[in-house]
Amino acid sequence: MNIVKVANYESMSLKACEKLTSFLKTTDNPVLGLATGSTPEGLYRCLIEKQQQGEISFNNTTTFNLDEYVGLKGNDPNSYRYFMNDKLFDHIDIQLENTHIPNGETSDMNAECETFEKELKEKGPVDIQILGLGLNGHIGFNEPGTPFNSRTHVVELDESTRQANSRFFSSIDEVPKHAITMGIDTIMESKEIILLVSGENKAEAVKKLVQGEVTEEFPASILQKHSNVTIIADEAALSQIKEV
Numbered sequence: 140m141n142i143v144k145v146a147n148y149e150s151m152s153l154k155a156c157e158k159l160t161s162f163l164k165t166t167d168n169p170v171l172g173l174a175t176g177s178t179p180e181g182l183y184r185c186l187i188e189k190q191q192q193g194e195i196s197f198n199n200t201t202t203f204n205l206d207e208y209v210g211l212k213g214n215d216p217n218s219y220r221y222f223m224n225d226k227l228f229d230h231i232d233i234q235l236e237n238t239h240i241p242n243g244e245t246s247d248m249n250a251e252c253e254t255f256e257k258e259l260k261e262k263g264p265v266d267i268q269i270l271g272l273g274l275n276g277h278i279g280f281n282e283p284g285t286p287f288n289s290r291t292h293v294v295e296l297d298e299s300t301r302q303a304n305s306r307f308f309s310s311i312d313e314v315p316k317h318a319i320t321m322g323i324d325t326i327m328e329s330k331e332i333i334l335l336v337s338g339e340n341k342a343e344a345v346k347k348l349v350q351g352e353v354t355e356e357f358p359a360s361i362l363q364k365h366s367n368v369t370i371i372a373d374e375a376a377l378s379q380i381k382e383v
């Protein structure tokens with residue numbers, strides 16, 4: 140794993156933005172894997188600027204998002220479809236039909252998982268997957284205990300994850316109990332992975348990710364087995380790893 144240490148959240152976002160910008164400039168039909176959560180918001184702001192300044196275009200870009208809550212409509216402000224439209228897609232020249240996010244409001248979840256996998260197979264593989272890191276080691280919504288060979292599936296969210304994400308809802312009771320997520324094996328098929336992490340509250344999780352045992356009890360640890368992973372982390376997030 141390649142670890143890039145930066146000073147703070149802004150530098151983390153900028154570094155990731157530079158990497159994606161140079162990739163987009165040199166690739167004809169890029170396929171990006173995108174993430175939600177607070178961590179990639181700065182990256183998305185920077186990408187919007189680059190596109191609006193004419194430095195890059197998303198016209199030929201296809202995207203796949205990691206996950207979506209079950210039961211929220213795409214126009215619900217807490218859905219990840221809404222998040223992506225609001226934070227990125229509505230401000231750039233991407234074709235919305237080329238953006239893929241699991242549909243959390245369908246009644247047949249298994250069919251939705253199959254459709255998502257089929258689209259990934261047809262249009263993928265993902266060239267660069269952006270990841271955030273959950274406090275309990277989740278990537279996408281793959282909670283501790285998720286088999287490493289999992290494909291896109293429906294998960295029951297950990298109480299700790301619902302608690303962490305309740306900051307976006309008016310109360311924890313409104314946080315959905317289930318989500319649909321790319322599986323770990325699905326994520327590992329990406330050609331390259333860039334994991335972004337910022338803040339001291341993630342320091343223990345980063346240490347486990349980098350130096351801990353590879354175990355399904357800490358899903359992100361599987362990234363130690365991927366051949367092309369870059370972790371862009373700020374000093375606070377790396378504060379428990381002495382030698383970086």
Ligand SMILES: O=P(O)(O)OC[C@H]1O[C@](O)(CO)[C@@H](O)[C@@H]1O
Binds near residue numbers: 176270
């Ligand atoms: O970036 P945040 O908000 O800390 O979230 C970390 C991770 O948790 C999730 O928001 C899911 O709980 C992921 O989408 C994200 O990668």
